[in-house]
Amino acid sequence: MDRQLLTPGQIAARTGLAVSALHFYERKGLIASSRSTGNQRRYGADVIRRVSVIKAAQQLGVSLVEIQQAFERLPRHKAPNKRDWEQLAQRWHHQLEQRIRKLQLLKASLTGCIGCGCLSMETCPLYNPGDILGESKVGPVILDAITE
Numbered sequence: 446m447d448r449q450l451l452t453p454g455q456i457a458a459r460t461g462l463a464v465s466a467l468h469f470y471e472r473k474g475l476i477a478s479s480r481s482t483g484n485q486r487r488y489g490a491d492v493i494r495r496v497s498v499i500k501a502a503q504q505l506g507v508s509l510v511e512i513q514q515a516f517e518r519l520p521r522h523k524a525p526n527k528r529d530w531e532q533l534a535q536r537w538h539h540q541l542e543q544r545i546r547k548l549q550l551l552k553a554s555l556t557g558c559i560g561c562g563c564l565s566m567e568t569c570p571l572y573n574p575g576d577i578l579g580e581s582k583v584g585p586v587i588l589d590a591i592t593e
Contacts, residue, residue, distance in 0.1 A: 450479070450487040460496040467496075475499060475513055477521055494525070498533070506544055507537055 453464045467488070470476045476495050478486040495516070502512050515533050519525045525533075 449490045450481075451490060451492075453478075453486050453488065456488050456492055456496070459493050460500070462496060462500075467492075470496070470499065473509060473513060475509070475516055491525075498530070502537065505537070505541055507540070511537075511540070 451459075453467050456462075456467055457464045467476065468486075471478055471486075476488065476492045478488050478492075481487050499509075499512055503509075515536055519529050519533065
């Protein structure tokens with residue numbers, strides 16, 4: 446059976462992405478195309494599902510690098526089956542749980558800082574007594590300490 450081939454415009458219309466975004470995803474190896482006899486890009490219908498996953502994953506905070514790594518384990522020119530997607534989701538589940546924990550800790554920490562009123566990382570007696578971080582590190586290192 447021949448696979449259904451769609452133009453970039455058709456994929457863009459069905460996914461809500463700009464054609465330039467499809468080309469970007471292709472350069473990153475997230476989706477693949479073939480070429481028509483006139484050397485125009487053509488995408489398989491499976492690209493619609495891949496783009497949907499990319500968009501959903503990005504909304505959850507999954508980076509394009511993480512998406513690319515997960516997609517390397519999936520079939521390249523066919524729609525992944527239910528089992529493929531379940532395995533992908535399972536890999537991200539742990540990452541997302543960690544991200545949620547970090548965000549909850551950060552939220553609690555920021556509320557505490559606002560509550561005490563000092564808003565000073567130099568003089569904060571809880572997170573940076575005596576400006577110990579200023580002695581050895583540069584930048585927003587307190588955020589790394591809070592979320593670890």
